[in-house]
Amino acid sequence: xxxxxxxxxxxxxxxxxxxxxxxxxxxxxxxxxxxxxxxxxxxxxxxxxxxxxxxxxxxxxxxxxxxxxxxxxxxxxx
Amino acid sequence: xxxxxxxxxxxxxxxxxxxxxxxxxxxxxxxxxxxxxxxxxxxxxxxxxxxxxxxxxxxxxxxxxxxxxxxxxxxxxxxxxxxxxxxxxxxxxxxxxxxxxxxxxxxxxxxxxxxxxxxxxxxxxxxxxxxxxxxxxxxxxxxxxxxxxxxxxxxxxxxxxxxxxxxxxxxxxxxxxxxxxxxxxxxx
Numbered sequence: 714x715x716x717x718x719x720x721x722x723x724x725x726x727x728x729x730x731x732x733x734x735x736x737x738x739x740x741x742x743x744x745x746x747x748x749x750x751x752x753x754x755x756x757x758x759x760x761x762x763x764x765x766x767x768x769x770x771x772x773x774x775x776x777x778x779x780x781x782x783x784x785x786x787x788x789x790x791x
Numbered sequence: 792x793x794x795x796x797x798x799x800x801x802x803x804x805x806x807x808x809x810x811x812x813x814x815x816x817x818x819x820x821x822x823x824x825x826x827x828x829x830x831x832x833x834x835x836x837x838x839x840x841x842x843x844x845x846x847x848x849x850x851x852x853x854x855x856x857x858x859x860x861x862x863x864x865x866x867x868x869x870x871x872x873x874x875x876x877x878x879x880x881x882x883x884x885x886x887x888x889x890x891x892x893x894x895x896x897x898x899x900x901x902x903x904x905x906x907x908x909x910x911x912x913x914x915x916x917x918x919x920x921x922x923x924x925x926x927x928x929x930x931x932x933x934x935x936x937x938x939x940x941x942x943x944x945x946x947x948x949x950x951x952x953x954x955x956x957x958x959x960x961x962x963x964x965x966x967x968x969x970x971x972x973x974x975x976x977x978x979x
Binding site (some may be wrong): 716717720721725727728730732733740742745746747748749750752753756759760761762763765766767770773777780781784785787788789790 | 799800801802803809813816817820823824827828830831850853854857858860861863864904955959962963964965969970972973974976977978979
């Protein structure tokens with residue numbers, strides 16, 4: 714029940730950070746990317762039902778989110 | 792792991808589908824990396840080019856995809872329990888709305904004089920969001936399959952697996968946009 718409203722709130726928050734906040738600073742950029750990664754994880758676990766998937770499948774998804782996030786944040790910070 | 796937990800573990804859709812889904816997701820992660828590298832190397836060009844996009848339309852499209860996904864979740868739940876899945880045609884409508892808005896934005900950007908050959912930003916923008924739009928078009932097919940299945944009085948295990956796979960594909964389309972949107976529109 715909480716998933717859809719949470720995703721909408723997160724979307725609007727990152728919008729405000731990116732547009733109203735200027736999106737020009739590195740911390741804001743990192744915050745926007747981090748919110749997007751959290752939303753990706755929520756969609757994967759709750760909408761794609763990976764939270765109830767076998768450990769290997771769920772683990773592969775968790776690794777995907779962590780690696781994608783680490784690479785994006787590292788590229789954004791350098 | 793308890794016996795109950797072991798029983799509830801379930802792969803949505805055909806297991807082979809997930810190889811394809813992860814392949815697509817990894818391909819898009821490489822795209823995301825290209826965008827981030829471009830942003831790092833040419834921040835001024837990136838910001839200037841970004842001004843030609845229409846973030847309001849991007850936000851609207853994000854909300855449409857999230858709404859479609861939530862409607863698919865509810866629809867799939869109803870399909871499993873044999874109830875009428877009336878939310879699925881609305882999900883299809885949201886997906887069509889996304890395609891129409893994306894097409895409109897392409898037209899606005901091109902009319903403003905920006906094409907894939909203008910610079911690397913616009914090349915990435917048109918190519919990566921275009922590939923995503925191609926995925927969304929396949930997603931329209933997946934949603935149509937779900938709508939057709941919802942017309943049946945009940946679904947056997949095979950059809951239910953098909954419905955789960957179609958739903959998982961649709962959610963992947965949503966998931967990929969959730970990263971494309973901030974990288975192109977919000978991170979300046």
